Amino acid sequence: LTDRKWDVLISEPSNPWMSGMASLFTREFFEEARDRLTPRGIHCQWLHSYNMSNEDLRTVIRTFRTAFPFAALWALNENDFLLLGSPSEIEVREDVVRANFELVKSDLRGVLIQDLYSVLSLFMIADGDLDRFAGDGPLNTDDFPILEFRSPRFIYANTTDENLAAILAVDRQVPLPPLVAEFMANPTAENHRKKGDMLLFAGSYESAAREVQVAVELDFRDQEGWSGLIRAARGRAVEPATEFISEMVERHPEPAVLMAAAEHYQLHSDTARASELLDMVLETDSENLA
Numbered sequence: 001l002t003d004r005k006w007d008v009l010i011s012e013p014s015n016p017w018m019s020g021m022a023s024l025f026t027r028e029f030f031e032e033a034r035d036r037l038t039p040r041g042i043h044c045q046w047l048h049s050y051n052m053s054n055e056d057l058r059t060v061i062r063t064f065r066t067a068f069p070f071a072a073l074w075a076l077n078e079n080d081f082l083l084l085g086s087p088s089e090i091e092v093r094e095d096v097v098r099a100n101f102e103l104v105k106s107d108l109r110g111v112l113i114q115d116l117y118s119v120l121s122l123f124m125i126a127d128g129d130l131d132r133f134a135g136d137g138p139l140n141t142d143d144f145p146i147l148e149f150r151s152p153r154f155i156y157a158n159t160t161d162e163n164l165a166a167i168l169a170v171d172r173q174v175p176l177p178p179l180v181a182e183f184m185a186n187p188t189a190e191n192h193r194k195k196g197d198m199l200l201f202a203g204s205y206e207s208a209a210r211e212v213q214v215a216v217e218l219d220f221r222d223q224e225g226w227s228g229l230i231r232a233a234r235g236r237a238v239e240p241a242t243e244f245i246s247e248m249v250e251r252h253p254e255p256a257v258l259m260a261a262a263e264h265y266q267l268h269s270d271t272a273r274a275s276e277l278l279d280m281v282l283e284t285d286s287e288n289l290a
Contacts, residue, residue: 005038012046016056017155022147025060026140030067030085037087043068045083049163053154055137056147057163062134063141072126077204078164081124090126092177112201117191120183124167129174133167189218193225200232208232209241220252226260233264242268255281 011033013024023029025047033043047060061083065071068085075081084090101108101116113119125133140147176184196211209232215225233241245261262277 002036004036005041006036007038007041008044009033009036009041010044010046015048015051015151016060016147017051017152022140022145022151023142025063025147026142026145027063027066028142030064034067034085034087040088041086042090043085045085046080047083048080050079050160051155051157052151052159052163053157054159054163054166056151056154057166058134059137059140059147061130062137063139065131065134066139070127071130073124073130073167075122075124077199077202078160078207079204092120092123092179094179097179112194112197114194114197115191117183117187118195118198120180121187121191121195123176123180125170125172125174126177127174129170129172132173133170189215189222189225192218193222193228196225196228196232200228205232205234205237206240209237213241213244216248220248221254221256223256223260226256230260230264230267233268238268249277253280255284 011024011029014021016022016025030043030045037043045064047057049057061073064083064085069087070089071083071085072090073081073083097116097120101119108114138144138146175181192211192215196208196215199205199208199211209229212225212228212232216222216229219225229241229245242264245264248257249261258277258281262274262281265271265277266274
């Protein structure tokens with residue numbers, strides 16, 4: 001150990017159900033991290049929502065808050081979160097965010113993070129709202145390591161949707177950081193499409209499909225948006241995507257929509273429906289051989 005102070009600490013252990021890992025989610029560990037931060041330093045703690053009970057997720061956040069007077073939760077996708085903690089208020093300053101984004105933009109492009117909206121829209125809740133989510137209850141401590149024994153019970157449980165819904169249901173009383181509020185106020189179709197690209201690259205198909213659906217609702221002639229939706233329609237995302245595509249065909253029976261819908265049905269082995277849609281295209285535009 002060292003007495004050196006750090007501006008940023010990052011902790012990404014394995015899941016707390018792994019032997020010994022729960023000790024990296026204890027009050028004592030978080031206090032050690034806090035004590036190694038500079039006054040405005042930030043501790044970045046990874047945690048997950050999959051295969052974790054809602055009470056265990058609340059326990060991690062409740063324990064984290066005992067060490068950090070200021071904290072914010074950011075979503076990496078529907079499965080993973082980044083919990084930030086600091087001895088000082090965590091600011092999302094426009095000048096810093098824009099300058100730093102420019103510095104790493106070429107690196108982020110490799111994982112399809114293409115604009116600031118894709119990053120800032122990942123903000124979830126902070127400070128008192130985190131406390132409202134965590135509620136009252138026991139802490140995970142060195143002397144009482146409840147996660148060590150409780151978390152393995154949910155190793156095969158599908159808890160992602162439940163945990164995300166519980167966070168989104170928090171009665172928010174802490175205002176969004178102004179820059180986050182600005183970007184969330186009126187996102188464009190392009191913003192949603194680019195965020196969908198980012199989530200699709202991360203393998204978050206359902207979240208990607210939801211984002212791209214918003215994009216094509218805002219601009220139903222956006223071929224890139226339709227392409228993203230077709231690529232995102234996998235696994236559990238197939239059924240809601242198919243329902244959405246069917247609704248869009250009814251609302252906007254234009255070539256761009258019909259062609260995209262035909263491709264979707266063809267990929268999912270409904271050749272009869274795909275042929276019907278292509279016939280509709282040719283009825284309105286007999287020269288369209290796309």
